[in-house]
Structure formats: structure tokens, C-alpha cells
Amino acid sequence: MSEKLEARGLSSAALSGEMTQALRERTIERLKSGKLDIVVATDVAARGLDVERVTHVVNYDIPHDVEGYIHRIGRTGRAGRTGHAILFVMPRELRMLAAIERATRQPVTQMLPPSRADVADRRAAQFKDRITAVLGSEDLSFFTQLVTGYAAEHGKEPQEIAAALAYLAQKDRPLQPPADSSRRREEAARGPAGPMRGPAAPARARHRDAERGSSADDRPFRPRPQGDGPPKGIARYRIEVGHEHGVQPGNIVGAIANEAGIDAAHIGRINIFDAHSTVDLPEGMPRDIQQRLRKAWVCGQQLEISVDSGGDAPPKRLPPGVKKADRPRGRPQRPHRKRSHE
Numbered sequence: 001m002s003e004k005l006e007a008r009g010l011s012s013a014a015l016s017g018e019m020t021q022a023l024r025e026r027t028i029e030r031l032k033s034g035k036l037d038i039v040v041a042t043d044v045a046a047r048g049l050d051v052e053r054v055t056h057v058v059n060y061d062i063p064h065d066v067e068g069y070i071h072r073i074g075r076t077g078r079a080g081r082t083g084h085a086i087l088f089v090m091p092r093e094l095r096m097l098a099a100i101e102r103a104t105r106q107p108v109t110q111m112l113p114p115s116r117a118d119v120a121d122r123r124a125a126q127f128k129d130r131i132t133a134v135l136g137s138e139d140l141s142f143f144t145q146l147v148t149g150y151a152a153e154h155g156k157e158p159q160e161i162a163a164a165l166a167y168l169a170q171k172d173r174p175l176q177p178p179a180d181s182s183r184r185r186e187e188a189a190r191g192p193a194g195p196m197r198g199p200a201a202p203a204r205a206r207h208r209d210a211e212r213g214s215s216a217d218d219r220p221f222r223p224r225p226q227g228d229g230p231p232k233g234i235a236r237y238r239i240e241v242g243h244e245h246g247v248q249p250g251n252i253v254g255a256i257a258n259e260a261g262i263d264a265a266h267i268g269r270i271n272i273f274d275a276h277s278t279v280d281l282p283e284g285m286p287r288d289i290q291q292r293l294r295k296a297w298v299c300g301q302q303l304e305i306s307v308d309s310g311g312d313a314p315p316k317r318l319p320p321g322v323k324k325a326d327r328p329r330g331r332p333q334r335p336h337r338k339r340s341h342e
Contacts, residue, residue, distance in 0.1 A: 001060075002040040008173065015041040043068055049075050059087040061254055062096055066103040086111070090264065093250055116177055123175040127166070234268055235283045238308040242275045245299040252279060252298060259296045260289045278308050 005012035013027050013036050024045065030036040032051050041049070043063070054076045063069040069087075076083030087108060089097050101108055114122075134140070147161050230236045241247045249270045256279065257264050268280030293305040 002038075005038055005040070010038055011036050012038040012040060015039050015045045017042060017044045019045075043072065046075055047071055050078060051075075052078075052081070055083055057083070057085045059085065061258075062087060062089055062093045062250070064096070064248075064251060064254075066100055069100050070104070090250075092253075096250070120176045123170075123173075123177075127170065127175055230268065230280045233283055234280045235285070236278050236280050236308040236310075237285075237305050239277050239279060239293075239298075240275070240304040241298050241301040242273050242277050244275050245301050247272060247277065247299045247301075252277060255296050255298045255303065256281070256293065259292045260285075 002012045002014040013030065015024060015027050019027075027036070027039065028049065028051065031039055031053065034053065039046075057073050057076050059069070059072055063072060073083075073085040076085065087097075087100075097108060147158060147165075150156065150161060151158055239252065241252075249272070252270055253264050253267050256262055256267055262281065266282055270280075271278045290305060293303050296303045
């Protein structure tokens with residue numbers, strides 16, 4: 001993420017627990033001195049971060065507990081200062097959002113993301129500012145002769161040449177972003193599936209949401225009948241974490257999206273059983289991505305992802321603490337038949 005921001009000309013750096021202490025301290029000093037404007041930080045690395053320049057905290061994914069959210073937004077609005085917290089929320093995460101609002105005792109108001117026209121207007125205004133700055137500070141005599149000569153040679157108007165030069169100047173970062181999907185825009189206008197603005201002051205309330213069960217937003221994750229296979233072009237995978245470990249669909253989606261770089265929209269149905277779960281993903285997963293997912297941790301368990309065989313038998317290598325064969329929750333066991341002897 002940090003590299004992508006830097007590639008777009010933003011002064012950004014990463015901050016994580018995997019970095020050495022000296023490197024973390026240098027990153028924080030750069031942020032304090034104004035050499036950095038954006039820090040992409042993990043929850044652990046960001047805890048205790050107190051930098052006066054921090055004005056916004058963007059929660060790219062919703063925390064899995066209220067305490068984590070409070071720690072995150074506490075990085076801004078400290079010591080009486082003001083700040084803003086922005087939270088991206090998927091429809092299936094509305095229960096967690098409600099828990100955050102209860103714990104902080106403040107509503108999280110919805111923000112509609114900027115439209116394509118809004119982005120284009122903003123980029124055009126910045127482009128004009130750059131032109132104004134150059135006109136007032138640079139010697140353009142050589143370029144004036146170049147444009148005049150080109151116009152005479154090719155019979156083009158100066159406005160046409162200026163338009164062509166403007167196109168070349170913005171080619172790597174178009175002033176007009178690609179057209180949005182109309183379906184996504186309609187969903188953003190209908191409900192709180194986009195960014196939300198939440199309370200930025202470091203609330204002191206502590207609350208852990210222990211709610212379980214399904215809601216209307218959990219419909220895509222309801223288990224299918226065992227005989228129902230995945231759709232064409234989709235493969236069903238087994239992961240070694242289930243109800244016994246307290247896993248929720250959002251935990252699984254977050255881990256797969258972060259480790260494999262798969263958009264949440266491409267993660268299919270999730271079935272959660274006692275000690276394992278299944279998840280539908282696009283076919284043809286590269287081996288290196290599958291290896292990363294095998295080592296990923298969710299709710300204290302490694303995913304140990306593998307292609308689902310469709311049976312209820314436990315895997316050859318069980319995760320720590322799992323001793324019994326896992327069966328889907330609520331599924332009746334086959335009755336034991338006694339053999340009669342006459």
C-alpha cells in the first residue's frame with residue numbers, strides 16, 4: 001500500500017512490527033518533521049503513536065473488536081486537538097459498526113465517496129495551479145519558439161498544440177479517472193457500504209462485542225447443503241478454523257484479502273463448521289499465494305488452506321488443540337447400527 005501511494009507522488013512510508021526499532025524511530029521522526037505526510041501502519045506498530053501532525057486516521061478495514069478501533073482513532077485528536085477518523089464498512093460489518101457506536105456513544109455518519117466528476121474537477125484545478133506556477137516563475141522562451149515553429153510547420157492552432165501537450169503531461173495520472181461501475185455507484189448511494197466518518201477523540205470506553213449469529217447482512221455466508229458444489233470457475237477450499245475458535249466470516253474475508261490480495265468481492269460463500277470452514281475462491285490460485293494463506297493466522301489458528309475434499313473427516317494434520325473430528329454444527333450424527341445375532 002505504501003509503495004502504491006509513493007508511486008502516485010505522495011510522501012508515504014510503512015510502519016510495522018517487522019521493521020527494526022531504529023527504522024521505526026526514523027519513520028516517526030520523518031512524520032514529525034513534515035518529511036512524511038502518510039504512514040501506513042499496522043495496529044501494533046501504531047499503538048502509542050503521538051504525533052501532533054496526525055489529523056486523519058483512515059481505517060482501511062474495520063477492526064474486529066471495539067478496543068482496537070479506539071486505539072486506532074486515538075492516534076489523532078489528542079490532548080484537546082481535533083482530528084478525523086474515516087472507516088470503510090462493508091454491509092456484512094454493520095453489526096461491528098453498531099458495537100463501535102454503542103461503545104463510543106457517538107454516531108458514525110455516512111460519507112459518500114467522491115464521484116468521478118468530483119475527482120476530475122479536483123485534478124483539473126491542481127493541474128491549472130501547476131500551469132499558473134510555471135507561467136509566473138520560469139523562462140519559457142525556448143518552448144514558445146518550439147510551439148510556434150510546430151504550428152507553422154503543421155498548420156495547427158496553438159490551442160490544439162496546448163491540448164496535446166496537456167494530454168502528454170497527464171497521461172500517467174489522467175485528470176479524468178476511469179468510469180465507475182453504475183452498480184457500485186448505486187450501492188454507495190443506497191446504503192452505508194462506503195467510508196464512514198467516526199468519532200476522532202480518544203474515547204476511554206472499553207467494550208468487547210461477543211455477539212454471535214447471523215443477520216440480514218450475513219446472508220452470503222449461510223452454509224449450503226453439503227451436496228451443493230461451488231459454481232463453475234470457483235474452487236472450494238478448506239481452512240482449519242471454525243466455530244470452536246470463535247471465527248466470524250469477516251475474520252476469514254479480511255485474512256484472505258490481506259494475504260492473497262484478493263478483492264473481497266471475489267471471495268465467495270463461506271461455510272463455518274465446528275473446527276474448520278470452507279470458502280469459495282476463484283480457480284487457479286498460484287502456489288505462492290496458497291503458501292502464504294497456509295501460514296496466515298486467524299483467531300489463533302493457522303489457516304492451513306487446502307482444496308476441500310467434500311468430506312467431514314478431519315485433516316491428516318490437525319491444528320493445535322483440535323482433537324475431535326469436526327462435523328457441521330447442528331448436523332445429526334449417523335445412528336450406530338447394532339448387529340443382531342440369531
